[in-house]
Amino acid sequence: MTFDDKLNKIRLIAGKMMSCSAHDCDHVDRVYNLCLMLAKGQKVDLQVLEIAALLHDIGREAEHNDKTGKIDHAKVGAQMAEKILKDLGVDDEKIECVKECILSHRFRGKILPKSLEAKILFDADKLDTLGAIGIARSYVWVGKNNAKIYTDRDLNSYVNENIEGGVFGRIKDKTKHSPQIEFDLKFGKIKEKLFTKKAKKIATQRTKFYSDFLKRLEKEIKGKL
Amino acid sequence: MTFDDKLNKIRLIAGKMMSCSAHDCDHVDRVYNLCLMLAKGQKVDLQVLEIAALLHDIGREAEHNDKTGKIDHAKVGAQMAEKILKDLGVDDEKIECVKECILSHRFRGKILPKSLEAKILFDADKLDTLGAIGIARSYVWVGKNNAKIYTDRDLNSYVNENIEGGVFGRIKDKTKHSPQIEFDLKFGKIKEKLFTKKAKKIATQRTKFYSDFLKRLEKEIKGKL
Known part of the structure; x- marks a missing residue:
């Protein structure tokens, strides 16, 4: 399976997993496009960035449905992403990088983005x-x-x-x-x-x-x- | 009961009768203020205009809850207004003027506003x-x-x-x-x-x-x- 095939599968999985009111999916598309735009001319792992952009909000529904107020969509989303990417045979190293991006994309989160990919995802998400x-x-x-x-x-x-x-x-x-x-x-x-x-x-x-x-x-x- | 007392009662009744999500009440307030602004320097019956502005959307909930698609909030609203105003002892002549305003305020309605009061209500409602x-x-x-x-x-x-x-x-x-x-x-x-x-x-x-x-x-x- 080529990377593009994997990315298409991830796109479909993300679409299905999000509570998917039209806006959520459209938000993901916009963030994905903003990530590509911000990454232009930068030394980034585009594969990591693209996957992270598509999956960054998959934990939203769990957070939304949680009555305790303790579920953090970034944390849950990173765990969910790990499973999806392992099943697709994505390299462990890339999975770790994607997880870092998702974990640190929250405005109110305590984990700050470290890698350039994580910083770009954070910024793209906020621009929206x-x-x-x-x-x-x-x-x-x-x-x-x-x-x-x-x-x-x-x-x-x-x-x-x-x-x-x-x-x-x-x-x-x-x-x-x-x-x-x-x-x-x-x-x-x-x-x-x-x-x-x-x-x-x-x-x-x-x-x-x-x-x-x-x-x-x-x-x-x-x-x- | 002074006119101001009656107007306050009408305001309360309208507030209660509207499905009253905050926006609907706020819309009525804005339309009311716009009506006063448009009426400035014009020869209008301010009492008719003020009452009509407060009551113009009281038929909305009936239209909203109607499954047949046949209920027109302007028509229903005019009938509801008639009853409210009769109970408050408003003059028949004024009631007729208020009804004309409410009946003709719909953008998609077939009845066009004739009086200046009705025209002002129509315009104020559309400006919003x-x-x-x-x-x-x-x-x-x-x-x-x-x-x-x-x-x-x-x-x-x-x-x-x-x-x-x-x-x-x-x-x-x-x-x-x-x-x-x-x-x-x-x-x-x-x-x-x-x-x-x-x-x-x-x-x-x-x-x-x-x-x-x-x-x-x-x-x-x-x-x-």
Whole structure:
């Protein structure tokens, strides 16, 4: 079996394993494309990167269905990936590299990416939360969770009341959350957390686009536009 | 009971009667504010306009829960409004004016607004589908209906395959629909359907903002930004 054959099999397996609302699969496609774009001209193991991009979120469903709040999709995903790749006869060394990428791709995770492949996957995944695509995904989240399109309240009091365990903690009541709160807490700071120069540049303009959108939204809602 | 007392009662009744996901109530608030803004300097019956704005979507839940596809929220809403307003002792003449506003506020409806109050309500309601707020509401719809963030396909073939009974007909499979299809079919043309000069002006820049957003989204997804 050639590498391309294996990659196609992985793509199919990933598609089936993800809870697969259309967005999740589309997110994986976008992250995969962003990874290739960020990797251009860099010395990376493209095979590792491509596999990791396709499999990076396969642990999502387990995390989503977990009532204890203890399952981390990055950890579970890395274990799931190991099994899939062993069954396909992928080299142990490559499997370890893929696992490192998946384990360290979480924004809120404690394991930081070390290899360039892991850094690129981390960055690509975060870029998909910014810009027009980030805005679209945020409001999809609002729709799914019956959250708020807009909230006009003090961030500190909101965090005290509705976030458990500090700024990146658990949201107690999603119906009180909004993209603008999420932007202030997380999205607006993502660009500082990225690793690669190219991703930082893209993130800077995507962050500005998101921020400008929120400012306009507020003006419209307040009857100024 | 003063008019303000009655209006407060109507506001409470409307809030309770709407399926009341937070967005529906927020939409009513925004439409109410837009109505006041569009009415400024115009000779209108503000009492009629305010009541109609608060009650214009109370038929939504009945339409939403109807399996036959025959219930029209504007028609049902006008009947519901009549009962509420009679119980509150509102003048028959005003009730008739409010009913006309509610009956004719639907974009796809066959009854066109005649009075200035009805025209303003129609315009205010449509403005809330454009601009940043329109974008946000569109992706909330995507989230609720598991539709697509982005689709890259020929509009005519899409309409033939997925819309029953012409361009403004019933969407057969919502998971294949996207805001960009909705924009091409409907939102992009709304500004031409509006009645008041002020609303047309606001709609023009809100339409451009929506269209620019979709162009940017496409570029991001295609890896150009």
